[in-house]
Amino acid sequence: MSSITSTPASGDTRPYHERYKPADHFRSRDDEFDAVKFGVWLLLATEVLLFAGLFCAYAVFRMLYPEAFANGSHHLNWKLGAANTVILLLSSFTIATSIHNAQKGQIGWLKFNLAFTVLCGAAFLVIKGVFEYYPKLSAGKAPGIFFSYPFATDPYEPIWWGIYYCATGVHATHVFVGICLITWLFIRAHKGHFGPTHYNAVEGVGLYWHIVDVIWIFLFPLLYLIH
């Protein structure tokens, strides 16, 4: 939250995370850290409520059109969904470890774990986009008015696909934002910004990445496993 640059001030050769000064309106680094963490937790609350709308729509339409939802979920490959679940769980472990690395000042491991998390996020998006969205869209299993799959047996299957693409699409957008943020963390880690005395951003982005993971944990069984 400070505007100081990474070039050392005159005569101050300590590493960045020790030189780091909190923003003017905080009394100490600890106060700033607590505020950042609290702010991120509130942001997570908004994320839960955002997805609550989608889960609610899922519940309502599953109740209205159970046949369409059962048919629709048969078209999803649970193995790909499970692979993505494992990938996200693994990435949650590495991002949690990266916070630990920052606290311990293990910059090499910090960078490794951040890079690994980015790769996991990218793998998730590739599986989602290349192996799931693309073949389905090509087969006409598209949302709403673009639905042209000839073998649909229930007239309301377009609604199922609408909810599937909205829920996973909004989630994938969150994964993409997370990848950007973690890449930013990696660059800052490379510049030596993080260490035992300053790792606000790592902690905040880490929390965000966990909520992205947790939401997928709910989406996976609802969309792929329940018939």
Added chain:
Amino acid sequence: MTTTNDPDMIANEGHGASPGASNGALHDAHHDVSYLTPKGGFWATVWDWATTIDHEKIGVMYLCAILFMFFLGGMLALLIRLELWVPNTVIIGVEGDFLGRFIKHDSLAEAGNTFNRVMTLHGAIMVFLFIIPSIPAALGNFFLPLMIGAKDVAFPRLNLLSWYIYVFGAIFAVSAILLGGVDTGWTFYTPYSSAVAADHANIVLMVLGVFILGFSSIFTGLNFVVTVHKLRCPGMGWFDMPLFVWAIYATAIIQVLATPVIGITTLLLVFERLFGIGIFDPNLGGDPVLFQHFFWFYSHPVVYIMILPAMGIISEVIPIHSRKRIFGYRAIAFSSLAIAAIAFLVWGHHLFAAEGPLVAVLFSALTFLVAIPTAVKVFNWISTLYKGSIRLDTAMLYTLAFLWTFSVGGLTGLPLATLATNLQLHDTYFVVAHFHYTMFGGTVIALLSGLHHWWGKMFGREYAERPAQIGFWLVFIGFNLTFLTQFILGIHGMPRRYASYVPEFQQLHQISTIGSVILASGFLLHLLVFVHSLVAGPKAKPNKWGGLTLEWETSSPPIEHNFHHEPLVKHGPYDFDDFVPPQCDPDEFARPDPPQEHPPTP
């Protein structure tokens, strides 16, 4: 949670403890000047404001933005009232002698279409662009950090970002208007907003605008919650906070918890229009009542985003302008939180007709609950006035007007919450009058009260008291003429959102229109008074009203880092009986009573 376990490091971090680690800016001469001091030339000053992270400047920028939106929405309201001067559609019409086809149309249907657009845009602009951000984002941004003795909000850059997001969202909404507007009503009910093929781009733009504005609201709320939790100055416990801060805090909680739901709702509505996903569109198997539930799950709590900060202003103005400790401090503080909690349980009362009888009874009962904490506040305010030394300046006049108009608005909510009368009054002018008495008679009247109360503090200039009071009477009389008549119209069966009506209603409609013109002239007078004050007003005293809250301890206008010395709270915000107000002539305000000598018990 600590970021460091090294004791030396902690010692280094003390406030200004060592030159290396202190932030040093507190007594930096550069920051001891007023926040309004220009930085160099004209463009340098513009750049300074455009990139500022100072909560005061951002508050003023929000104030300008919302007042501009209020002007736009107000003009549309005047157009609606002018149209309703005669029973036929004339002003926006095909025939006519009065002002002769002010906006020309070839057919009656087209004329009605234009009326629907004007009405929709009036509602959408006033709700999303004016009243939701009004008090929290403008006055809250300015005064929340000052009142808790902080130097800024917790996340200043996020604060600036939220202003830019607001402007960005406003551009979407205004461009929808320029492209021809939308006629869905401000609630965007499906299938008006999903199935009608016309206005495709306009509806997408407008709804995306609301989606974007939601981010602005969330960021402001999030910032305020963290600020109140983490940045209170030494000595300020939760129950030493001014009641305005409590109100803004309760508001911010609703902003954080309710706004994401309108986010996903508007997003789904955009997908509905672009891809026809069929969630809300009944033609595709969707459920339009689900949209109503989603919409009101946000838009009912929003009613309290609008009114809670207004109640906060009233809780500040009453004790200071009647020189009396607030009656029932904790009751007022907790009633703010209670309103915020109940806010989430009453959305269903907007769709009584669309849900089963059992659900309707439940929501009706929950709606009555809101009356309890609201009445607690009103009774406490009136008790505070009792035997107070009341000073009838403009801020206090508006506050007393609030007690009347808001009570009317609140009490007329009860017949609307009652199922039997609701079905009679639903979608009539009675509803229109009711929510204008709470929104305008509540929020706008309180905003005006707060603006007059804090004007000198914000801009360092006094306003002219007498013209401002004339403005008050114009606004008060004009407002009541406009909307009291609408209660009667509603009871007689005048439906809302109609461009024409039966001739029997003409007299009441004309009184209402005359009232709206008087109201507008009152606002014009206020605008002139404020502009005159900025140009030629005398310099404001640091503590004109003799307030004890922290914003009165700094200069008027405040310096960039808010306080000359880090404030330390030694008394409650309303202890007028025990403490001399800071920075003012002690003779001007009643001296505290000498310590009471208790007579020895016989």
